[in-house]
Amino acid sequence: MEWLERMNRAISYIEDNLEQDIDYDQIAKIALCSVYQFQRMFSFVLDVPLSEYIRRRRLTLAAFDLKDRKNTVMDIALKYRYESPEAFSRAFHNLHGMTPTLARNAGSELRAYPRISFQIILKGVTGMNYRMEKRDAFQVYGLEDIYHYDTIANEAGVTIPEVWQNICKNGEFERLAQSVSGAWRDEGNFSKELGAVFAFDAYTFTSNTTFPYLIGCYRAPGSQVNGYTVVDVPASTWAVFSTLHDGNGSGKYDLQSLKNRIFSEWLPTSTYTILDGGNFEMYGTSADGYEYCELWYRVGE
Template sequence: MDWLQRMNLAIDYIEDNLDQDIDYEQIARVALCSVYQFQRMFSFVLGMPLSEYIRRRRLTLAAFDLQDRKNRVTDIALKYGYETPESFSRAFHNLHGLTPTSARQAGSQLRAYPRLSFQITLKGVVEMIYRIEEREAFQVFGLEDVYGMDTIANHEGISIPEVWQNISNNGEFDRLEQSIIGDWRAEGHFGQELGAVFAFDSYKVTSNTTFPYLIGCYKSAQSKVEGYTVVDVPASSWAVFSTLNDGNGSGKYDLSALRNRIFSEWLQTSKYNIIDGGNFEMYCTNQDGYEYCELWYRIEEK
C-alpha cells in the first residue's frame, strides 16, 4: 500500500467518525505510522494541525444540520463533540462569523470546508538537495522542553521562536555553545559548516498531542553537560535535506515549504520511510558566509 492510499484511508476513518470520538491511535494504525508521524505529515503537507481539520469539518457539517429546523442546537452540539450549547456556539461563531441561531436564517453566509483528498499532482520541476548519511550512535545535550503540536508552545505559552529569542538575549545561548570542549566537529564527523547549536525534536514520546524539543549541541568527550538534558541518538540512517538553494544568504529560508516538499513529494517517490526517533534542524554557514539549514530525518527502507 503506497503513501497516498494510506493517507486517504486515514481520511476515510476521520470522515466516518466526525460525529463520534476520533481515536488518533486508530488513525495511525490505518496510515501505518505512529500518531506523531501522522500528525507531522498532515500538518507539513496541509499547513494546519490535524485537530484544526477535524474542527473545521465538524463545524461545516454542523452548519448543514442547522438548515433543518427540526434539529435542536443542543443535539447538534453534542453530536459534534461539544459538551454545552455555549461552547458549540463560540466555536461556530469563530469559524462562521455568526451564531448557530443566525445560521438558520435564509441568506446567511456560511463557510464550508470540503473533505480532504490526497491526490497525485505534477511536481518536481525544482530539484531537492538531499543526501543519505549512515551514523553510529552519539549523544546531544542542551535545553529541553515539551511543546503542544497545535500551539507549538510550551506549558507557559511560550513558542519555540520566542524561546530561541529569549536564550539569545539572556546569554544562555552563549553558555550552551561554550559548553562544548574540543574539536567536536571532527569527533562527531560533522562538516565545518555546521553551527555548534542546533534543534533536536521528537526523540521520545511525551503524548499524542505534544513533542519534546531540545536546543542543544553535540556531546563531545569533554563537554560540560551539568544542568543540561542529555539525549541518546541511536545509530541510524538519515535523509538530510538542505535549503542551500533557497533564500538570499541572510538566513531567511522557508522551512515550511521544504517540509511540505519532503512529505508530499520526496516521501511518495523515494524508497524510504521516515521513522520515529528524532529529527534535527541544523544551522549552517558555508565558506561564502551563506546561511542555510539542514533537516535531518531518521529513515528506513520501505
C-alpha cells in the same frame, strides 16, 4: 504510492467518525506510523494541524445541519462532540463569523471546508536535493522542554520561537555554545559550516498531543554537560535536506516550504519511511555567507 493510500485511508476513517470520538491511535495504525508522525506529516503538507482540520470539518457539517430547522442547536452540538451549546456556539462563531441561530437565516454567508485527499501533484521539473548519512550512535545534550503539538508551546504557554528569543537574550544560548568541545565537528564528522547549537525533537514518546524538544549540542569528549539534559541518539540512517539548495539563493530560507516538499513530494515517491527516534534542525552559514538550515530525518526502508 502506498504512502498516499495509507494517508487517504486515514482521512476516510476521520470522515467516517466526525460524529464520534476520533481515536488518534487508530488513525496512526491505519497510516502505519506514530500519532506524532501522522500529525506532523498532516500539518506539513496541509499547513493546518490535524485537530483544526477535524474542527473545521465538523463545523462545516454543522452549518449544513442548521438549515434543517428540525435540528436543535443542542442536538447539533452533541452530534459533533461539543459538551454544551455554549461551547458549540463559540466555536461556530469563530469559524463562520456568526452564531448558529443567525446561520439558520436565508442568505447567511457561511464557510465550508471540504474533505481533503492526499495526491501527488506534478509541479514541474524542479529537482529536490538530499543526501543519505549513516551514523553510529552518539549523544546530544542541552535545554529540554515538552511542547503541545497544536500550539507549539510549553506548559507555561511559551512557544518554541519565543524560547529561542529568550535564550539569546538571557545568555543561555552563548553558555550552551561555549560548553561544546572545540573538536565536536571532527568528532561527529559534521560540516565546518554548521553552528554548534541545533534543535532535536520527537526523540521519545511523551503523549499523543505533546513532543520533547531540545536546544542543544553534539556531545564530544570535553563537552561540559553538567546541568543539561543528555539524550542518546541511536545508530541510524538519516535523510538530509538543506534550505541552501531549495531556496532562491537570497539567504532568506523558507523552512516550512522545504518541510512541505519533503512530505508531499519526496516521501510519497521514495522507498523510505520516516521513523520515530528524533529529527534534527541544524543551522549553518555557507562559504558565500548565506544562512541555511539542514533537516535530518531518521529513515528506514
